[in-house]
Amino acid sequence: MISEFIHRECGEQRAAMLRQWTRPVPERIRSGRCIEGLHLEQVFSDGRVRLRVTENQSDFREGDRVRLSLGDPTDPVLDGDFFREELEFVEILARKPAESRGLGAGPYTLDPSFVDLEGFYQRALAEVQATQRGRDRILPLLAGSREPSIDVNEAERIYEQSLAAGMEDAQAEAIAAASCTDLCQLTQGPPGTGKTRVLAEVVRNRLARGERILVTSFTHRAIHNALAAVVRACPDTPDICKIGPRVHDPTLVCASFERFAESPLAESGGGYIVGATPFTAFSRRMGGAEFDAVVFDEAGQITLPLALLAMLRGEVYLFMGDHRQLPPVLLSMAPGEAADQSIFGHLRGRGFDHRLNTTYRMNTEITAWPSQEFYFGELRPHASVATRRAAYPGGNGAPAWANILDAAAPVVLVLRDADGAWKESRAEAALVADLVEDLVARRGVPPENIGVVVPYRRQARAIRRRLRGRAALRAAGAEPVVDTVERMQGQEREVIIVGLTADDPEFLRWQIPFLLQPNRINVCFTRARSKLVVIGNRHLLPPDDGTDRTLRTDEESECIERLRSFARVALVIDIAENNGP
Numbered sequence: 001m002i003s004e005f006i007h008r009e010c011g012e013q014r015a016a017m018l019r020q021w022t023r024p025v026p027e028r029i030r031s032g033r034c035i036e037g038l039h040l041e042q043v044f045s046d047g048r049v050r051l052r053v054t055e056n057q058s059d060f061r062e063g064d065r066v067r068l069s070l071g072d073p074t075d076p077v078l079d080g081d082f083f084r085e086e087l088e089f090v091e092i093l094a095r096k097p098a099e100s101r102g103l104g105a106g107p108y109t110l111d112p113s114f115v116d117l118e119g120f121y122q123r124a125l126a127e128v129q130a131t132q133r134g135r136d137r138i139l140p141l142l143a144g145s146r147e148p149s150i151d152v153n154e155a156e157r158i159y160e161q162s163l164a165a166g167m168e169d170a171q172a173e174a175i176a177a178a179s180c181t182d183l184c185q186l187t188q189g190p191p192g193t194g195k196t197r198v199l200a201e202v203v204r205n206r207l208a209r210g211e212r213i214l215v216t217s218f219t220h221r222a223i224h225n226a227l228a229a230v231v232r233a234c235p236d237t238p239d240i241c242k243i244g245p246r247v248h249d250p251t252l253v254c255a256s257f258e259r260f261a262e263s264p265l266a267e268s269g270g271g272y273i274v275g276a277t278p279f280t281a282f283s284r285r286m287g288g289a290e291f292d293a294v295v296f297d298e299a300g301q302i303t304l305p306l307a308l309l310a311m312l313r314g315e316v317y318l319f320m321g322d323h324r325q326l327p328p329v330l331l332s333m334a335p336g337e338a339a340d341q342s343i344f345g346h347l348r349g350r351g352f353d354h355r356l357n358t359t360y361r362m363n364t365e366i367t368a369w370p371s372q373e374f375y376f377g378e379l380r381p382h383a384s385v386a387t388r389r390a391a392y393p394g395g396n397g398a399p400a401w402a403n404i405l406d407a408a409a410p411v412v413l414v415l416r417d418a419d420g421a422w423k424e425s426r427a428e429a430a431l432v433a434d435l436v437e438d439l440v441a442r443r444g445v446p447p448e449n450i451g452v453v454v455p456y457r458r459q460a461r462a463i464r465r466r467l468r469g470r471a472a473l474r475a476a477g478a479e480p481v482v483d484t485v486e487r488m489q490g491q492e493r494e495v496i497i498v499g500l501t502a503d504d505p506e507f508l509r510w511q512i513p514f515l516l517q518p519n520r521i522n523v524c525f526t527r528a529r530s531k532l533v534v535i536g537n538r539h540l541l542p543p544d545d546g547t548d549r550t551l552r553t554d555e556e557s558e559c560i561e562r563l564r565s566f567a568r569v570a571l572v573i574d575i576a577e578n579n580g581p
Contacts, residue, residue: 002125005332005341006305010118012331017114021073025109032059032423032458038068039106041089046246047097049078051108052089057424058110059457060085061487062248063220065113066092068103073111077103080113084248087465093246121305124282128308138311141184141347142304148183148352155180158205167194167201168382174198174354178318179205186299186319186344186353190379191370191526192361192492199226199297199320200233203273207234210271211292216278216310218301218328220247223275225490226297228253230273239272241265244280260287278302282309293318298489299344303328307343319344324374325523326489339519361492361529363388365410369569370526373518373562390495390531394444401438403573404533413570414535418503423456425501428535431575432499433466435533436480439495441472450480451493453524455515457484459501489523496528503537516540516559525566534570541567 020033028034035058038051049068060066060082067076078100083093090110094100128134140146155176162172171194178185179202189195203213215230217223227242231253234240241263242256254275257263265272266287280286281294294314296302299321306328311317323345327338339345347353357378359367364386371379390407397405404412419427432452439445454460460482467473467482481493502511514520525532541563 002305002308003122006118006121006125009303009330009332010116010121013114014116016331017112021111025071028109028111029057030422032057032456033112034058035060035090035110036071036107038090038108038110040103040108043100043103047080047094047100048083049080049092049094049100049103050089051092051106051110056085056087056090056461057458059423059484060090060110060112061457061484065115066110067113068092068108068110071109073109076113077108081245081247087461087468091248120279120282121309124308124312125305127312131312133312133315137183137315138308141317144350146183147350148181148185150177150182151180162201165201168358170354170356170358171198174356175201175205177352177354178202181316181318181352184317184319184347184352186321186347188322188344188348188353188355189320190322190324190356190359190375191522192359193356193379194360195320195322195356196226196229196297196490197233198356199295199318200229202318203230203295204233206293207237207239207271207273212271212290213273214281214291214294214310214314215273215275215297216281216294217297217299218277218306219298220244220249220277221251221487222298222490223277224249224252226295227273227275234273237273239265239268239270240274241272242275243285244276259285260289276310278306278309281313286313289313292316296320296343298326300324300339300342301326301328302343303330303341304343304346319347323348325519326486327519334513358382360385362526363410363530365569366526366528366530366532369411369566370522373565374522385529388530390445392439392443392445394442397438397442401435403571405435405438405443405531407531409571410531411570412533413541413567413572414533415541415572415574416535416537418505418537418539421501421503422507423458423501424462425459425499425503426462428499428501429459429462429466431535432463432497433470435497436467437470437472440476441470445495447473447476447478447480449494451488451491451496451527452480452482452499453485453488453496453527454482454499454501455485455520456501459499460484463499485520485523488527492527492529494529495531496533498524498532498534500534500536500540503539505539508539512540512559516563518559518562521559521562521566534566536563538574 037054041052042050064082066082068078069076080092080094084091159172159176162175174187240254243260291314293316295318297320299319300323321344323339330338360382367381463482
């Protein structure tokens, strides 16, 4: 069954990439997976290539595998990783630095690259079937024929210790179970419930017993976030590092090495903590290092085959995640089915999982909708945040935006006119920039307390360009975070503005299952602590009177109904209907 899934998914990836490569350049650009007109600016000694870009409409992000060509991606001149971007340039880290030294001035095109991982996954599956660890631990766990056991006395001690340290009951139970299991434990962490803090405490408890711990996740950023939490919990330990290819991320708090053998931990006889992707864990970079426990963060995004890569390197498997947030990215099935294909979705509900149920992030109004839609009405705000409202130290701001940014209305849905937008809406970008400027210049909200969440990187760039032209942002010397849903999972801000961007009816017809996919919407709408503003257009909220004929599938209908249910708990403002805000 796993082998069939690997073959089907990898086959879909191969076919999709070939289709993308053979499209005309304008179509590739419009899909968000191509940049043209790149000119060489600088080649660095470490294999990085800086390229000047006139216009970047792509969805590329740091860590994506890409290839540079003279126009035909089936005949690349350089293969590498998307390392870094600014508004005027991009940097690519060449997989083979020698390729970078032979580049001319250009112009070049940049397209996604592809590594066929089917053989890699199948080799891991064969190792699971052939090794004692695979036969005695991993396969029985996956099949449901082996259950974990817990050292009850030690769990009771850690539970009381956690309560004394200020954890609430569900957190203390999850920490105790994950710290003391002999095989597996799942911790479901709805937004703001302290999942990452639980992860760090579990690592601290196991490190105190001298265990070797692997911290892994789907993305480098998630690993770095988890390692930062571990460092806060274990500030005195020097025995922590990241293993894997170099990535650009200033937030990494520990030393990084491309190979485990290069790190000082390779000679350690005691406990230590290593961060690495599942691919690195199974690769030669790890040099066969073995671990007592493997901790998976954001496990709801990790497919079962991907999880196996890391599980093969450890004895105990601890999964931290939420199957109601972002699912794995799969091509062989619809987004609504992908959540059940994660390792978290596969193992949940077997009696060795805990769900955290108190959010320390969202106030009562912001919590209400996700609690009812995704968490059986059981997610509740902690008393310390339940009545919190956005603080505006600079005053009430411009009258034009008073009804949208009113601190007394924590949840607002703004409906705007359509401007024929696909992946970039100038009208929405202008509105978002106006709201951010008002928050900073007139209401005194620090830019770092504001977040803007959008579905497409092209729209994120459009908003960032507009913000950089605003005097208030220059005077503040900082900018709000503006990024896609995928990059915002795990983050939070005092004020969150969500822009849904797309409004062209034909584009929406096939984008609605992506744009309003329930798990994505859950992530979008739960980044805010005190104030949530969601901006969309009327095409996304057709009348709830039985007259709507635009929806074609049950999935589209479900997505629209989710937005309607959100509108029922939000203050709905139609800025065109009122001739402005």
